[in-house]
Amino acid sequence: MEKIAIIGLSCLFPDANNPEQFWQNINDQKDSTSSVTVEEMGVDPTIFYDPVKGKPEKIYFLKGGFIRNFQFDASEYNLPAEYVESLDNSFKWSLYAAKQAILHSGYWGNKEVLSKCGVILGTLSLPTRLSNQLIAPIYRQTIEPAVAELLQNPDFHLAALPTATKPATHNAMISGLPAALVAKAFSLSANHFCIDAACSSAFYAIKLASHYLWTGKADVMLAGAISCTDPLFLRMFFSGLQAYPENGISSPLDKSSRGLVTSEGIGMVMLKRYSDAVRDGDKILATVCGNGLSNDGKGKHLLSPSTKGQVLAFERAYQEAQLSPQAIDYLECHATGTLLGDTTEFNSIETFFGKHQTSPLVGSAKANVGHLLVAAGMVSLTKAIYGMNHNQIAPTINVNDPIGSANNVISAKNIVRTPTSWPHNTGTKYVALSAFGFGGTNSHLILEKEGL
Numbered sequence: 001m002e003k004i005a006i007i008g009l010s011c012l013f014p015d016a017n018n019p020e021q022f023w024q025n026i027n028d029q030k031d032s033t034s035s036v037t038v039e040e041m042g043v044d045p046t047i048f049y050d051p052v053k054g055k056p057e058k059i060y061f062l063k064g065g066f067i068r069n070f071q072f073d074a075s076e077y078n079l080p081a082e083y084v085e086s087l088d089n090s091f092k093w094s095l096y097a098a099k100q101a102i103l104h105s106g107y108w109g110n111k112e113v114l115s116k117c118g119v120i121l122g123t124l125s126l127p128t129r130l131s132n133q134l135i136a137p138i139y140r141q142t143i144e145p146a147v148a149e150l151l152q153n154p155d156f157h158l159a160a161l162p163t164a165t166k167p168a169t170h171n172a173m174i175s176g177l178p179a180a181l182v183a184k185a186f187s188l189s190a191n192h193f194c195i196d197a198a199c200s201s202a203f204y205a206i207k208l209a210s211h212y213l214w215t216g217k218a219d220v221m222l223a224g225a226i227s228c229t230d231p232l233f234l235r236m237f238f239s240g241l242q243a244y245p246e247n248g249i250s251s252p253l254d255k256s257s258r259g260l261v262t263s264e265g266i267g268m269v270m271l272k273r274y275s276d277a278v279r280d281g282d283k284i285l286a287t288v289c290g291n292g293l294s295n296d297g298k299g300k301h302l303l304s305p306s307t308k309g310q311v312l313a314f315e316r317a318y319q320e321a322q323l324s325p326q327a328i329d330y331l332e333c334h335a336t337g338t339l340l341g342d343t344t345e346f347n348s349i350e351t352f353f354g355k356h357q358t359s360p361l362v363g364s365a366k367a368n369v370g371h372l373l374v375a376a377g378m379v380s381l382t383k384a385i386y387g388m389n390h391n392q393i394a395p396t397i398n399v400n401d402p403i404g405s406a407n408n409v410i411s412a413k414n415i416v417r418t419p420t421s422w423p424h425n426t427g428t429k430y431v432a433l434s435a436f437g438f439g440g441t442n443s444h445l446i447l448e449k450e451g452l
Helices: 019-027 081-085 089-105 129-151 177-185 201-214 231-241 274-279 307-321 339-355 373-390
Strands: 004-012 033-035 063-065 117-123 192-195 220-227 265-273 286-295 330-332 361-363 429-437 441-449
Touching: 004 019, 004 089, 004 201, 004 274, 004 373, 019 373, 081 089, 089 117, 089 177, 089 220, 089 265, 117 177, 117 201, 117 373, 129 231, 177 192, 192 201, 201 220, 201 265, 201 286, 201 373, 201 429, 201 441, 220 373, 265 274, 265 373, 286 307, 286 373, 307 339, 307 429, 307 441, 330 373, 339 429, 373 429, 373 441
Parallel strands: 117 192, 117 220, 330 361, 330 429
Antiparallel strands: 004 265, 004 286, 033 063, 220 265, 286 441, 429 441
């Protein structure tokens, strides 16, 4: 398969409205997570908070990664401004990230090229803040009489959610509309849809976008993923899964870590066939030379990862790239901060890379921004691209007692904990990126950057 060139990149991550800010933050070793606010939750978070894990209808962890101080201008898009303003952030962020990626690619205003551009976005099929506001009255009308009868209190009424205005009905279409809206706003092609491959969604989107390019169905493709779920719902959901750290510590790759920090944000890339990008003189930020996927279903339970499935994704990536694992300079791990997940991932790395007598440097940016769920891969991708172009590997923060793999193929010395110059920075650089989703959606993407 022909390599795929990345010619445009954009992001909206906690504390970063663009890739440059994100790169600066992670090199400054900044922790961009914080406690959820009343404005973000829509209600006082302490109403639902109980520090004891496992209590029904309660959340036991308040930290997260949030998009704050972001100004959105609805007039910038070829859509009625009043309509755009009525939409949830999931749509607004999608429009913003798409425009920035197109601008970064140099094809803004090029109608001929954009007419042959498709869009594939990873999205979470979970309620957003405004979709919740649409559904809440229906839920209330259905549940209220039943509760009143159960309590034998005809005067019982559920409290209504405070809303300034009634949200537009289009906010109910959370799964597919973001990609369609992007295509309409920028007069792109009819090739647009959204997917949900859990936390591997970004790399699945890039893989599918690559197929559109390989088959000639598109000449350029926008691909990425967005995480924008109603904060109360998300915290209830992950508290129910008991995925948050009961000890309050989420430090990927550290033995003290007991869970993850959920975060919101979006990342997007503009993709093009490598030969076309060279022919047209595009600025190539990096090249996707391998993208291995596997789906092995759940392990012992929904959140239990499988070494077998992870290793299969590794094998497929290097087979597609026709590359030896020994060429990898650095591996950005999925590493969410759950001890089971991080340890399993290290053992998977040992199983595969150890067989090839190599031991790459490793790290995880989730220590900085939290886990962006479906958009997690875009954080890894952005970190890797900027690292290769700046000849530097950004550090993983808050690692004091590092975990390791069973036979120490990966140990404390492999974890990049200080800003580190790129090894072998005179030749072609190779970075591997892993993303693993619950239910067994595994992905491993390889990036290449020719010597600067």
